[in-house]
Amino acid sequence: MQTHFTPGQLADPAIGEANSILRACVHCGLCTSTCPTYRLLGDELDSPRGRIYLMKEMLEQDRPPSPTDVRHIDRCLSCLSCMTACPAGVHYMHLVDHARSHIEKTHRRPxxxxxxxxxxxxxxxxxxxxxxxxxxxxxxxxxxxxxxxxxxxxxxxxPASQKNKVVTPPDAKSFYPAEGERKFRVALLAGCVQPGIAPQINAASIRVLTRHGCEVVVPPEAGCCGALTHHLGQEARATSAAAANIRAWMSLLEGEGLDAIIVNASGCGTMIKDYGHLFRFDTELMESAKTIASLARDISEFLSENFGDIGATTDKTSPPLRVAYQSACSLRHGQKIQREPVALLQSCGFEVTEPRDSHLCCGSAGTYNILQPDIADRLRDDKIDALARTGPQVIASGNVGCMVQLASVAPWPVVHTVELLDWATGGPRPEALSGVTT
Ligand code: SF4
Ligand code: SF4
Known part of the structure; x- marks a missing residue:
C-alpha cells in the first residue's frame, strides 16, 4: 500500500512503524473472509482491509478520527484472525493498538x-x-x-454462583513448593478479573504445576497484565500495570531465578509476550521487558513443552467425557497455540471435538462484550450453535473471557482446560461438572 507520511511525521518512530505496517499490506483481501465482523456485517469498513485504510487516512492526515473511523475501529474485536490469514505478515495488532491510542488522545467521546x-x-x-x-x-x-x-x-x-466468595489460592499465600523433586521454578500471573470470577483456575493451575515438580511463586506485586486498558487505548494505565509486573518478575529472576512466567488467561499471555514491543522506546525497561516476554508461557504451552503426554504420567483415568474445545482467539491467533491444549486433553483420555469455524471469535474479546453487546451476542450465539453440533458434555477454553461469554447462555458446563487437566492428573473434579453424569 502506498503511504504519504511527511518526513516530519516519519521522524516519530511510532509513525515510522505504522508506516512500515501499512506498506506491507497489498490489499489482497485474503483476510476479509476470516474477519468475524466482516462476515457478520458485510461492510468493507468492518473488515481488516477497510480498517487498515481508515487508520492510514487518520494517521497520515494527523487528525482526530471521524465518527466513521471510531465506529468501525471500535467494532474490531482485536481477535487477530486477520493476522493468521495474512500472507504478507501485516502486523495488524500493532497498527490497531496505535490507532486506538491515537483515538483516545484526540477524540472526545460522548x-x-x-x-x-x-x-x-x-x-x-x-x-x-x-x-x-x-x-x-x-x-x-x-x-x-x-x-x-x-x-x-x-x-x-x-456469574450467579456464590462459590467465588470462597478464598482460594493464590489469595491465601504466594509460594507453593514442588511435590517431590523440584524441576522448575515458575511465577504464576494471578490476574485481575479472573480471580474474582473464577478463582478455581489459579487453584487448578497451582495444583497441576506443583504436582509436576514446579515450585510456584505468585508475587503480590504483579497484577493486571495491562491488556484491558491497552485495548481501551488507555496507554498510561496499561504501561504502568505492565511496568509493575516487569519489576516484580525481574526481582524474582535476579533473586532465586525463574524458568518461566505461567499465564492461564490467554488474553494476558498475548499481552505479556508483547511487552518487548510495548516498552520499545523506554530506555529503562526495554531490555527487562524483552526478557520477561521471552519467559512468558501459556500454561498449556508450558505443560506441553515440558511434560508432553501428561495423561500417561498419572495412574488416574479420566472418565471419557466429550469435551468441545473452544479455541480462544488470543491463544490461537495471538500466540499461535492451537494443537497443544487439544493434545493434552486427549492424552488424559478426554474425547475432544472442535466446532466448525473454530477460528472465529465468540464475541468476548476483553471488554468488547460490554461495549459492543449486539455484535458480541450474535457472535456468541453463532458459537453456541456450532458447539451444540458437536454434542458436548462440557466446553473447555483457555481464557476466562470466553468462559464467561459462553457460560452466560450455554446449556453445558464451561471450564478452563487446566481444570480438566488437574482433575485427570489427581486433582478434584471441577465444581462446574457436578451435574454431569460420567
Ligand atoms: S482483529 Fe479480528 S475483528 Fe479486527 S479486523 Fe482483524 S479479524 Fe477483524
Ligand atoms: S491479507 Fe494482509 S495484505 Fe491482504 S488485505 Fe489483509 S492485511 Fe492486507
Missing part, C-alpha cells in the same frame, strides 16, 4: 461512553474492586432487566 470506559479502566485491573462489583452485580441479577444498557449487561455477565 459523556456516557467516556464515563463507562473510564470506569472499566479504573475497576477491572484491580481484583478487590472486581470482587465488590461482582458481588453487587450478583445481588442485582434478578433485576437485570430493569437496568439500562451497559449496567444491565454487566449484571447479566456476572
Amino acid at each position: 459523556l456516557v461512553e467516556r464515563v463507562i470506559r473510564d470506569l472499566l479502566g479504573r475497576i477491572l485491573p484491580y481484583p478487590d474492586k472486581v470482587r465488590w462489583v461482582l458481588e453487587a452485580a450478583r445481588l442485582a441479577r434478578p433485576f437485570a432487566a430493569l437496568f439500562p444498557g451497559t449496567l444491565g449487561r454487566l449484571t447479566n455477565l456476572a
Whole structure:
C-alpha cells in the first residue's frame, strides 16, 4: 500500500512503524473472509482491509478520527484472525493498538461512553474492586432487566454462583513448593478479573504445576497484565500495570531465578509476550521487558513443552467425557497455540471435538462484550450453535473471557482446560461438572 507520511511525521518512530505496517499490506483481501465482523456485517469498513485504510487516512492526515473511523475501529474485536490469514505478515495488532491510542488522545467521546470506559479502566485491573462489583452485580441479577444498557449487561455477565466468595489460592499465600523433586521454578500471573470470577483456575493451575515438580511463586506485586486498558487505548494505565509486573518478575529472576512466567488467561499471555514491543522506546525497561516476554508461557504451552503426554504420567483415568474445545482467539491467533491444549486433553483420555469455524471469535474479546453487546451476542450465539453440533458434555477454553461469554447462555458446563487437566492428573473434579453424569 502506498503511504504519504511527511518526513516530519516519519521522524516519530511510532509513525515510522505504522508506516512500515501499512506498506506491507497489498490489499489482497485474503483476510476479509476470516474477519468475524466482516462476515457478520458485510461492510468493507468492518473488515481488516477497510480498517487498515481508515487508520492510514487518520494517521497520515494527523487528525482526530471521524465518527466513521471510531465506529468501525471500535467494532474490531482485536481477535487477530486477520493476522493468521495474512500472507504478507501485516502486523495488524500493532497498527490497531496505535490507532486506538491515537483515538483516545484526540477524540472526545460522548459523556456516557467516556464515563463507562473510564470506569472499566479504573475497576477491572484491580481484583478487590472486581470482587465488590461482582458481588453487587450478583445481588442485582434478578433485576437485570430493569437496568439500562451497559449496567444491565454487566449484571447479566456476572456469574450467579456464590462459590467465588470462597478464598482460594493464590489469595491465601504466594509460594507453593514442588511435590517431590523440584524441576522448575515458575511465577504464576494471578490476574485481575479472573480471580474474582473464577478463582478455581489459579487453584487448578497451582495444583497441576506443583504436582509436576514446579515450585510456584505468585508475587503480590504483579497484577493486571495491562491488556484491558491497552485495548481501551488507555496507554498510561496499561504501561504502568505492565511496568509493575516487569519489576516484580525481574526481582524474582535476579533473586532465586525463574524458568518461566505461567499465564492461564490467554488474553494476558498475548499481552505479556508483547511487552518487548510495548516498552520499545523506554530506555529503562526495554531490555527487562524483552526478557520477561521471552519467559512468558501459556500454561498449556508450558505443560506441553515440558511434560508432553501428561495423561500417561498419572495412574488416574479420566472418565471419557466429550469435551468441545473452544479455541480462544488470543491463544490461537495471538500466540499461535492451537494443537497443544487439544493434545493434552486427549492424552488424559478426554474425547475432544472442535466446532466448525473454530477460528472465529465468540464475541468476548476483553471488554468488547460490554461495549459492543449486539455484535458480541450474535457472535456468541453463532458459537453456541456450532458447539451444540458437536454434542458436548462440557466446553473447555483457555481464557476466562470466553468462559464467561459462553457460560452466560450455554446449556453445558464451561471450564478452563487446566481444570480438566488437574482433575485427570489427581486433582478434584471441577465444581462446574457436578451435574454431569460420567
Ligand atoms: S482483529 Fe479480528 S475483528 Fe479486527 S479486523 Fe482483524 S479479524 Fe477483524
Ligand atoms: S491479507 Fe494482509 S495484505 Fe491482504 S488485505 Fe489483509 S492485511 Fe492486507
